[in-house]
Amino acid sequence: MSESKRIVRPYGDATGDGMVQVSFTLPLPHDKRAEGAALQLARKMGIDPALVVHAKPMGPNFTFFIVYGSVNHLVEVDKVQVVERDYPLLTPKEVDALIKVSLRRPLVVVGACIGTDAHTVGIDAILNIKGFAGEKGLEYYSQMQVVNLGAQVSVPHLVEAALEAKADAVLVSQVVTQRDSHLHNVREMTAAFREAFPANTRPLQVIGGPRFDEAMTDELGVDRIFGRGTTPADVASYLVSRLCPQVDTDEK
Amino acid sequence: MSGLLNLDRRTVARARSLAKKAGAPVVKLAKAHSTVSVERSVLRLAGLTGADIEGTPWVNHLVDQVRADVGLELGVALPVWHTMRREGITDLQLLAQKAVAGSVSFALPEGKDVDRAANAARKAVGRGMARIDRNRIQRDKLITKYPNPSTPWIYLIVATGDIDEDVPQAIAAAREGADVIAVIRSTGQSLLDFVPEGATHEGFAGTYATQENFRIMRAALDEVSIELGRYVRLTNYASGLCMPEIATLAGLERLDMMLNDSMYGILFRDINPIRTFVDQRFSRQIHARAGIIINTGEDNYLTTADAVEAAHTVTVSQLLNEYFAKEAGLENWQLGLGHAFEITPELPDSFRLELAHALLARELFPDAPLKWMPPTKHMTGDIFRGYLLDGFFNLVGAMTGQGILLVGMMTEAVVTPWISDRDLALQNVRYVMNAAGGLREDFRPAPDGLIVTRAHTVLDEAIDLLERIVDDTLLDAIGDGTFGLMKRPADKGRGLDGVVVKADGYVNPASELLEGQPA
Numbered sequence: 001m002s003e004s005k006r007i008v009r010p011y012g013d014a015t016g017d018g019m020v021q022v023s024f025t026l027p028l029p030h031d032k033r034a035e036g037a038a039l040q041l042a043r044k045m046g047i048d049p050a051l052v053v054h055a056k057p058m059g060p061n062f063t064f065f066i067v068y069g070s071v072n073h074l075v076e077v078d079k080v081q082v083v084e085r086d087y088p089l090l091t092p093k094e095v096d097a098l099i100k101v102s103l104r105r106p107l108v109v110v111g112a113c114i115g116t117d118a119h120t121v122g123i124d125a126i127l128n129i130k131g132f133a134g135e136k137g138l139e140y141y142s143q144m145q146v147v148n149l150g151a152q153v154s155v156p157h158l159v160e161a162a163l164e165a166k167a168d169a170v171l172v173s174q175v176v177t178q179r180d181s182h183l184h185n186v187r188e189m190t191a192a193f194r195e196a197f198p199a200n201t202r203p204l205q206v207i208g209g210p211r212f213d214e215a216m217t218d219e220l221g222v223d224r225i226f227g228r229g230t231t232p233a234d235v236a237s238y239l240v241s242r243l244c245p246q247v248d249t250d251e252k
Numbered sequence: 253m254s255g256l257l258n259l260d261r262r263t264v265a266r267a268r269s270l271a272k273k274a275g276a277p278v279v280k281l282a283k284a285h286s287t288v289s290v291e292r293s294v295l296r297l298a299g300l301t302g303a304d305i306e307g308t309p310w311v312n313h314l315v316d317q318v319r320a321d322v323g324l325e326l327g328v329a330l331p332v333w334h335t336m337r338r339e340g341i342t343d344l345q346l347l348a349q350k351a352v353a354g355s356v357s358f359a360l361p362e363g364k365d366v367d368r369a370a371n372a373a374r375k376a377v378g379r380g381m382a383r384i385d386r387n388r389i390q391r392d393k394l395i396t397k398y399p400n401p402s403t404p405w406i407y408l409i410v411a412t413g414d415i416d417e418d419v420p421q422a423i424a425a426a427r428e429g430a431d432v433i434a435v436i437r438s439t440g441q442s443l444l445d446f447v448p449e450g451a452t453h454e455g456f457a458g459t460y461a462t463q464e465n466f467r468i469m470r471a472a473l474d475e476v477s478i479e480l481g482r483y484v485r486l487t488n489y490a491s492g493l494c495m496p497e498i499a500t501l502a503g504l505e506r507l508d509m510m511l512n513d514s515m516y517g518i519l520f521r522d523i524n525p526i527r528t529f530v531d532q533r534f535s536r537q538i539h540a541r542a543g544i545i546i547n548t549g550e551d552n553y554l555t556t557a558d559a560v561e562a563a564h565t566v567t568v569s570q571l572l573n574e575y576f577a578k579e580a581g582l583e584n585w586q587l588g589l590g591h592a593f594e595i596t597p598e599l600p601d602s603f604r605l606e607l608a609h610a611l612l613a614r615e616l617f618p619d620a621p622l623k624w625m626p627p628t629k630h631m632t633g634d635i636f637r638g639y640l641l642d643g644f645f646n647l648v649g650a651m652t653g654q655g656i657l658l659v660g661m662m663t664e665a666v667v668t669p670w671i672s673d674r675d676l677a678l679q680n681v682r683y684v685m686n687a688a689g690g691l692r693e694d695f696r697p698a699p700d701g702l703i704v705t706r707a708h709t710v711l712d713e714a715i716d717l718l719e720r721i722v723d724d725t726l727l728d729a730i731g732d733g734t735f736g737l738m739k740r741p742a743d744k745g746r747g748l749d750g751v752v753v754k755a756d757g758y759v760n761p762a763s764e765l766l767e768g769q770p771a
Contacts, residue, residue, distance in 0.1 A: 025672045058675045059424060121440045121456055129738055130520050134628070134665035139522075139738070148522065150443070150746065 008075045018070040020047060025064050030057035038065040046073045085234075087241030092141050095236045099143035102244035103168075106145040109138055109239070110162050110203070111171040112153035115185040119175035120151045122208055126171065126232050137232045144236070155189050159196045162203055168243050169204040171235070174212070182209060183220065190221035204242055206235065256697055257615050257707045264616060267711065270718035271571035274726045279579055281727075282533040285526060286760065288445070288750035290534045291315050291328040293496040294762050296504075297380030298373070300344040301463065303449040310348035311497070312446045317351040321358040325755035329373035334361035337368065344376075370759050377761040381541070384503035388543040391483075391506055394474075398483045401431045404624065404649055404657035405485070406681060411436035411668060413455035415465045419472045424671075426476045426484045429678050432509060432656065434487035435469060437461050442492025442521050443746060447501065457668070461488050461498050466505035485509055487547070490535045491517055493527070493747045499535035503542035509588065509656075510539055513549035514576045515569065518730055519738045520552055524745035525730055536580030537766040546582065547656065548573040551592030551625035553735055559594040559629075563609050564713035565735055566591050570613060571718070572726070574620070581766070584619035588656050592625035593645040597637075601702060603644055608706035610652040611697070616711075624649045626660025638662040639680065646684035651691050657681065 012019025022042070028034040035052050042050035050069035058064050090098070099107045111127045113120050125132035127148045129139040139146045147165050149158065162170050172189060174182035186207055193202055208226040217225055224238060292311040303309045318324065318331050332347065335358050341347045350356040361369045408430035410421045422433045438455030441448075451468060452460040459465060466488065473484045485508035490499040495517070502510050514532050517523040539546050550566040550573075557565065570589045577587055591613050595602040613622055626645045631638045642660035649657045659677045661669045669677075697703040721729040733739040 023672070025670065056675075058671060059427065062671055064672045064675060119440070120443060124440060124443070128521070134631075 006077050008077060009073075010071060018072065019068065020071045021066065021068050022047070023064065023066045025058065025062050027061060028063055029060060030055060030063040034063045035065075038063075038067060042067045042069055046071045048072055087238055089233060090237045090240065091233070092136065092236065095233075095240050096141055096143040098240045098244050099141075102240075103143075106143050107239065107243060108145045108147070108165050108168045109171060110147045110149065110158070110165050110167040110169075111173070112149035112158050112161075113151045113173050113175075114153050114155055114158060114189060115174070115181060120173070122175060122210075123148065123171065123173035126173075126208065126230070126235050131232050135231045135233050138236055140232075141236060155185075155192045158189065159192050162193075163196065167203040169206055169239050172205070172207045174207065174209040182211060186220045186222060194221070204239065206238070208235075255615070256695070257611055257704050258699060259612075259615055259708070259711065263711060263715065267567075267571055267616075267715050267718065268575070270715065270722055271568075271575045274718060274721045274729075275572055275575040275579070278529050278726050279533065279576070281526060282529045284754055285530045286324060286327060286752050286754055286758070287496070287527055287530050287747070288312075288315050288319070288324070288752075289494050289496045289531055290760070291318075291324055292494075293500045293534065293538075294328055294373075294377060294760060295332070295344060296497055296500050297762050298344060298376035299380060300348065301449070302345060304352070307449065309446050309449060310345050313352050314344070314348040317348075318358050319752075322360050324752045326360060326757055327754075327759045329377075329759050329761055330366065330369045331358040331360055332369075333372040333376070334365055334369035335359060337365075337372065366757075370761070373759065374761040374764070378765065380500075380504065381762070381765045384538070384542045387503065387506040388541075391508065391543060394477065395483050398477050398481055401482050403621070404654045404685075405431035405621075406678070407432040407434060407487070407623075407656050407658045408674065409434045409436055409658075409669075411458045413438065413457065413459055414453040415451050415459055415468055416453060418459055418465075419469065422469060423472060423476050425674065426473065426480060428674065429682070430484065430659075431482070432485040432487055433469070433473060434509075434511075435459055435461075435465070437489050442489075442517065442523075445493045445747065445750065447494050447497050461501070463501045463505060466501055466507055470506050485545075487511070490539070490546075491549075492521060493517075493523060493531075493750070495528075495531040496534040496538070499538040499542075499544075502544060503538050507544060509545045509547055510535075511549065512536060512539060512546040513552075513590070514573050515730065515735060516549040516552060518740045518745065519735055520549075522740065522745050524748035524751065525727055525740055525742045527745070527747040527751050530751065532576065533580055534763070534766075536577055536582055537763070540577075540581035540583070540586065541766055543586075545586045545588050545621065545656075546577065547588040547623045548590045550590040551594070551623075552590075554592050554594035555629050559592070559596070560599065560605060563605075563710045564717055566609070567612065567616070567710055567714035568717050568721070569735060570617065571714070574617065584617075585621065587617065587620035588623040589613065589617055589620050590623045590625060593627045593641075593648060593660075594629050597630055597641060603648070604702050605706055606644075606648050607651065607697075608703040609710060610648050610654070611703065612707040612710055614652045614654075615707075621655025623656040623658065624652075624654035625658050626664070628664050631662075631664035631666075633666055635662040635666065638664060639676070642677065643680050643684060646681050647688055650684055650688050651695050653692055 009016050009018040010020050038052050039050050047069035050067050053068050054066035056064045111123045127146050128137045131137040138144050205222045206224045207222050210228045212225045214225045214227050292315050295311045300311050318328050322331050408425045410418050412418050436458035438458045438460045448460045448462050451464045473486050477484045487509040490510040490512045517528045518525045550569045593606050627641050639662040661673050661677050663673045727742045731741040
């Protein structure tokens with residue numbers, strides 16, 4: 001990128017014209033006042049001059065607008081900040097290929113909601129083939145073998161299942177946070193795994209739930225914490241980044 | 253049969269007879285078993301409602317207690333009504349409460365008491381069945397007064413999680429043109445082994461299916477049907493571990509359509525295959541009796557497998573769903589067999605292939621309404637391209653006479669539909685139907701063209717697969733990952749512990765009524 005492009009504006013059909021299109025609905029009946037309201041909103045968004053190119057009533061109480069106009073904000077490219085994840089996000093195909101080349105056997109994942117928690121929404125969204133947010137769950141990955149123990153699994157049962165399945169990773173979901181039960185449960189789990197497995201064969205311990213602080217990994221003794229909005233691909237990509245010895249992915 | 257594809261009648265008959273061969277052993281298996289949810293349905297038909305303060309329904313308590321005391325091999329009816337008579341209790345809820353408190357234990361009747369208990373149970377269950385029958389008559393009356401819309405029926409989804417929010421949204425959707433309102437269930441309800449009670453306000457990405465929620469929504473839609481002068485149908489989901497009970501509640505509250513696939517729970521929810529087939533059969537018998545149209549879930553296969561490679565698995569599943577439905581007493585007009593527009597738009601001729609698949613379904617099942625599902629897998633977030641895809645989806649729907657059209661949203665996979673998304677989506681449907689609704693009359697695919705050839709290929713592949721399933725047995729085919737690429741062995745999966753083998757002398761008054769007098 002050249003120095004002169006460090007500040008940019010949206011591009012319609014000429015450099016620097018700043019043209020954008022937006023569409024939105026206002027809870028107003030369609031009349032002149034509603035169109036004026038749409039223009040006012042556009043101006044407050046920095047679109048000036050703004051042109052209402054389409055307004056359509058949707059029932060008696062709502063109006064839909066499409067607005068075009070030049071936005072007066074500037075983008076300072078140098079100041080754009082991006083939080084990089086510390087592993088590459090891969091497609092299911094790439095994940096499967098990596099496991100095949102690197103492990104030469106399926107990657108075994110054991111999942112559960114531990115303690116009294118019966119909310120399997122999270123673990124199911126990650127594991128079930130149905131998945132979450134348009135992404136298939138880990139069951140969909142041909143090179144992953146998924147054992148989903150479901151809800152209200154005791155820690156000893158989880159350890160036993162992980163031993164039996166020779167788990168590479170254990171995924172635990174906790175939604176209920178009453179009296180910090182999610183933290184107690186996880187500590188109980190990590191203690192049990194430390195006892196049952198020598199460090200070099202201990203499965204990767206991954207926990208998830210909407211109320212965990214993602215920075216608490218050391219404190220809880222787990223390998224990774226995933227928060228709200230995590231998708232199956234996030235988890236799958238993380239697992240292979242930690243479990244599959246690096247192979248040259250550039251090789252074609 | 254319109255015969256645009258020139259399908260060979262013997263080939264079609266062969267496909268059907270293979271589906272029957274594949275399905276018959278499963279029906280036999282289903283007849284030999286019962287499940288906790290089937291038994292709970294018996295109690296629901298007998299009028300038992302409500303839950304304890306922790307939300308566990310009384311039907312669950314009662315069935316669990318009976319199972320602990322005497323087992324369920326003879327069904328729940330005999331021990332329950334025998335114990336009621338012995339204890340002088342006339343109210344099922346009181347019995348359940350006492351059973352939980354430990355002040356009543358169940359015993360099986362002997363001698364003349366067997367008939368006494370069975371007859372008392374039949375009388376009680378008969379009242380629930382009569383209510384289902386009255387609802388069916390009431391629906392028929394309403395349809396006479398406020399006629400059916402023309403096809404395809406416009407199917408819109410409501411999903412707020414709160415029944416009080418769902419109602420105004422559903423009313424708005426009906427006013428905007430929806431002929432069918434589907435209330436999506438809360439994520440995870442399919443894995444609950446109980447049906448929640450009462451009006452609910454806290455679902456995840458959907459609203460819990462409960463009897464009270466059903467009643468509230470049906471009442472709201474009855475009002476709007478009068479206002480609009482057309483009968484607005486209500487849809488919910490008879491799937492998951494409580495499929496038979498939810499079907500029963502749908503019959504009791506006059507729902508009109510139910511999602512009810514023979515294999516969805518097995519494949520996509522990892523529910524035990526035997527549990528599913530037993531629950532399936534009972535729920536379909538209820539739907540048959542209640543005059544409910546079922547919607548099957550073949551579209552889901554195409555969200556996991558490739559829509560071209562796996563096209564024949566859709567056909568196979570439709571044929572199996574048809575067989576299981578007919579066996580359970582459903583009629584052609586009640587079979588909303590599913591299929592979907594999921595071929596990657598990058599593929600050359602994708603539209604022609606979609607037409608071929610949709611026409612094949614239409615001609616294989618000429619008297620079934622068919623449920624046509626919009627693209628989801630290739631909706632990328634590019635809403636503009638998505639809007640075009642939805643237009644082509646609607647066009648296939650128009651050209652192949654689909655009965656139920658689920659309206660595609662350009663914001664699929666982006667947000668839950670906004671009011672404007674729905675409005676734009678309905679404009680898309682209206683434009684296509686208005687511009688090309690009559691195209692079916694002019695449309696004659698060339699006899700040796702891609703569409704006809706493709707349809708024949710898919711049917712042939714379907715027959716090959718059915719032959720393999722017959723050799724292998726359906727349960728093993730499901731175990732091997734034949735459908736949607738998922739392997740589900742018969743001895744695994746959720747809900748297996750809720751399956752019981754029926755013993756000689758098993759009594760189920762609901763099944764007697766459902767099988768004795770077909771609707």
